[in-house]
Amino acid sequence: MKNRFFLLSFFLLSLCLETIAQPPRQLVQVIVTPDKADWTYQKGEQAQFRIMVLKDNVALDGIDVKYSIGPEKMDAWEEKTITLKKGVATVKAKQFNEAGFLRCYASVEIDGKTYSSYATAGFTPDQIKPTTTLPSDFEQFWENAKGELANIPMKPVMTLMPERCTDKVDVYHVSIDNFRGKVYGILCKPKAEGKYPAILHVPGAGIRPYYGDVWSAERGIITFQIGIHGIPVNLDQKVYDNLSSGALGSYWATNMDDKNYYYFKRVYLGCVRAVDFIESLDCFNGEDIAVTGGSQGGALSIITAGLDSRIDYLIAFYPALCDLTGYLHGRAGGWPHMFRDGFTNKPEKVETSKYYDVVNFARFVKVPGWYSWGYNDDVCPPTSMYAAYNVITAPKELKIFPETQHWTFPEQHWAGYDWMYKKLQE
Structure with missing residues (x-):
């Protein structure tokens, strides 16, 4: 049990590098x-x-x-x-x-x-009800976008990373062609012959390298952890630091004046492309895919499940990008809080946000989901998260840990991952 806890704790720590850690105790x-x-x-x-x-x-x-x-x-x-x-x-x-x-x-x-x-x-x-509204052409917009993606050959390149492999798991750095660029990620798959379920790990906000989920792969699950920025995820940290303070500093606001060119269009389609890749693997069982993440990753989990019917389960921790227009109605909106600043409140930006708001994808989720957050979250306000959660009609389970801010207790992660493992390995 101690060894199991250590391995999972190490894995969860690596997954949560993009989020704020539980704060240390003060005097x-x-x-x-x-x-x-x-x-x-x-x-x-x-x-x-x-x-x-x-x-x-x-x-x-x-x-x-x-x-x-x-x-x-x-x-x-x-x-x-x-x-x-x-x-x-x-x-x-x-x-x-x-x-x-x-x-x-x-x-x-x-x-x-x-x-x-x-x-x-x-x-x-x-x-709590959302303030954002569903555009009349929302479904058609995303069907057209997925159609554009389907016409792009995937062209996967898998590069073995021997230094990260274990006696049970092969680890690869992967690149696949995406809408307007590429998707890069870390694939971990069991070495033993067989057909396995899969987990798609989608990332929180920021720019960083990734290391993959070897822990779950050692337990008979294919894992694919992706980045969203169209750059390799195995580079030196300094590369990501420079991008964070430069070209990608405020990526979430890039091209927000036009829904067809907004930054997140390629990101959301990249998540669909990642599912394409999982489906192409010979070792995939063809049936069971879960998607999970926290913050921006929590948002992408709901979005991917709403966009792609091949997702079977979703696990979302404190999802961002929920009910973005809350601030225009006198209450908290979701990260990245773009409408808290009046300069960004142009009609075309508000209109674009409706096509990318988690609320409007949540309306189309049809698979079982497990969700968790805290009342004290100041990054992803609970008002915004409930606005999305409350429109979901699929089977859902919400675990509230009121004290938590933009972090989770180990018990909170255990609960979500135990739920996911049981679903995938039933």
Whole structure:
């Protein structure tokens, strides 16, 4: 069991390099908690937040704490200072009358350093509705795009990476032709003869190398982990750093004025092309493909399942790109928050976003899915994620870990991957 935990922990760490790791513990801890154990209320209720400050695990007394309360990512309703009495302060928010999320921030200055934390209360989140709308030609747009892709020969190139192979798994760097470029990724496949299910790993935001999922391949599953930027995924880290600070610095906004040339068109079609590649493998069983990822990868998991009927299962952690137009309606929108800045709120950009918003792909998901996020996520606000999740009519399972921000507990990953493995190996 210890060995199993070590191997999976190493694998999960490599997969999560693109996301924010669980933050380290600080000398002073600011603790904010709602007065309901599941952090969830009904519309019209008043949330109450309890604030404590610990140093050396001892509650501090008689110190001043600044706090603010307001809807997530929006202007605060109130900002005040309160003094801890017997180590605790309790603040009550005004009624929250809509389906959504209310956040309480607290901060304290000790020895010249500021420490802070927050907690987020959900109000009837299963009733959150999207602000984005479905274009009348959405399905036709993507059918035409997939038709364009189908006319491009895949031309796969598989290069064995002996230094990454194990006694049970062969590892390859792969390139395949895609719409306007290539898709690169790391293929891990069992050495033993047989027919196997497959996992497509789609990436979180950023530009980086990838290492593949050897752990799952050693357990009898083909894995294909892809990048989205049309560049090899086995280069020196400095190459990706230079691209991140240069040509690809804000890739998510590139060509957003035109839905036909927006950056993510090639990305979404690249995920379909990755499924084409998996389907072409002699060792694939021809039946079972799961897609999974976190943040941007969570978004791409839902998008790929909505676009491609060959996907059988999806596992999405804190999906980005959900309900992007939320900010235009007075509430939080999804990463990358392009409409939070009025300069980007041009009508043509808003219109383009509708063709790429996770919400509109979620409407077409027809396969079982497992989803997980936290109420405290400040990168992918829960309001935006629920807006997408609530339109899914396929079998779905949502596991909320309220405290988590843009990271996951190991138990959270275990739950998702156990669900996926059981589905693939039933």
